Amino acid sequence: MKKDRQNYYFIVVNKTGGLQFFSQLKEQYREDQDKITTNQVLQASSIFYAIDHLTQTIIPDAIYKVEQDKDKDFERDNAIDLLITENYMVSTLKTLTGLRFLVISNKNLEVPKKHEDNIQKMRQIYRLYTDYFSKDPFQSDDQPLGEKKRAQFDRDVRELLDF
Amino acid sequence: MLNTKYLDQDNLFELIIFQGYKNLVFYWNFAKGMVNTKSEIQDLLKQNRIQNIYGVSEGLKGFSQAFSSEPITNFRYFLTNYFKFTIYEMCSGVKIILLSNISDQTDYSETLKEVYTNYLEIIKRNPFYVHGEPLDNPLFIEKITDIFEPFQKKK
Numbered sequence: 188m189k190k191d192r193q194n195y196y197f198i199v200v201n202k203t204g205g206l207q208f209f210s211q212l213k214e215q216y217r218e219d220q221d222k223i224t225t226n227q228v229l230q231a232s233s234i235f236y237a238i239d240h241l242t243q244t245i246i247p248d249a250i251y252k253v254e255q256d257k258d259k260d261f262e263r264d265n266a267i268d269l270l271i272t273e274n275y276m277v278s279t280l281k282t283l284t285g286l287r288f289l290v291i292s293n294k295n296l297e298v299p300k301k302h303e304d305n306i307q308k309m310r311q312i313y314r315l316y317t318d319y320f321s322k323d324p325f326q327s328d329d330q331p332l333g334e335k336k337r338a339q340f341d342r343d344v345r346e347l348l349d350f
Numbered sequence: 351m352l353n354t355k356y357l358d359q360d361n362l363f364e365l366i367i368f369q370g371y372k373n374l375v376f377y378w379n380f381a382k383g384m385v386n387t388k389s390e391i392q393d394l395l396k397q398n399r400i401q402n403i404y405g406v407s408e409g410l411k412g413f414s415q416a417f418s419s420e421p422i423t424n425f426r427y428f429l430t431n432y433f434k435f436t437i438y439e440m441c442s443g444v445k446i447i448l449l450s451n452i453s454d455q456t457d458y459s460e461t462l463k464e465v466y467t468n469y470l471e472i473i474k475r476n477p478f479y480v481h482g483e484p485l486d487n488p489l490f491i492e493k494i495t496d497i498f499e500p501f502q503k504k505k
Contacts, residue, residue: 195417196417223416223417227416228416230412230416231412231413231416231417234409234410234412234413235410235413237409238405238406238409238410238413241402241405241406241409242406242430242435244398244399244402245399245402245403245406245435245449246432246433247363247364247432247433247449248363248379248381249359249360249363249381250359250363250432250433253359264431265430265431265432266430266431267428267429267430268428268429268430268431269428269429270410270414270425270427270428270429271425271426271427271428272414272418272422272424272425272426273420273422273426274418274419274420274422275417275418277417291417
């Protein structure tokens with residue numbers, strides 16, 4: 188019996204807004220339309236990066252009063268956590284270095300619990316990410332992976348996100 | 351997701367209604383008051399913040415449509431570390447946006463739908479209303495205050 192996959196896509200956006208990694212976890216999510224192209228994902232991830240940055244400027248006044256006493260630059264910490272549409276939800280994890288992990292998954296399950304779940308899995312993937320990207324001296328910082336390593340990382344990500 | 355730091359704050363921060371391209375017709379800061387006269391709205395539009403709110407809703411609309419399996423008009427809401435941004439958009443170009451507290455777990459999509467039905471009946475179907483003008487109809491204002499009355503925290 189095939190389990191119904193709840194996670195659809197996994198995306199890594201680097202700190203300058205470019206697409207660093209993309210994996211489609213469920214094959215027939217978009218039934219009538221063509222398969223999503225890499226160009227579309229590239230555009231979508233740079234839109235997300237820009238808008239995430241823009242949300243720093245629309246913080247309401249009441250929040251400023253709460254955070255005013257602190258010295259920290261709280262505007263910089265503001266990042267989109269969770270985005271809900273009618274069909275799916277997007278959970279994001281933003282690291283201190285400006286890297287963003289996105290998991291796009293089904294909305295049918297209870298949303299806060301699934302969101303917490305996604306964040307935990309993304310933290311584990313972050314550890315894997317450091318193995319593949321940061322610790323490799325030949326891998327430059329913001330560039331996507333080469334072919335072989337990409338397949339390996341893809342396999343590890345699928346193991347974590349497919350249940 | 352429950353952040354106890356903001357429990358003392360109000361539940362609702364701002365209600366914003368756009369009509370068409372960057373055309374602000376109604377603004378309600380729950381702490382300060384409503385803005386629906388033409389001169390005040392023009393002052394507000396000069397600030398970057400309102401333009402950015404419009405930009406955020408349009409940008410994330412493009413992002414949401416890329417990954418959707420069906421054609422959708424816009425996303426429902428998103429959460430950041432500090433606030434929650436709920437939007438109700440119709441094909442005619444009306445956007446109703448509510449900024450609220452993240453410690454508040456209620457889903458405001460239904461209340462924004464109610465705001466929209468009131469908007470339709472009181473504003474749009476009024477033969478004397480000119481498209482693009484600010485919403486200063488007193489019946490509309492009364493209905494809106496009644497809709498949001500139970501959600502506002504009473505101190």
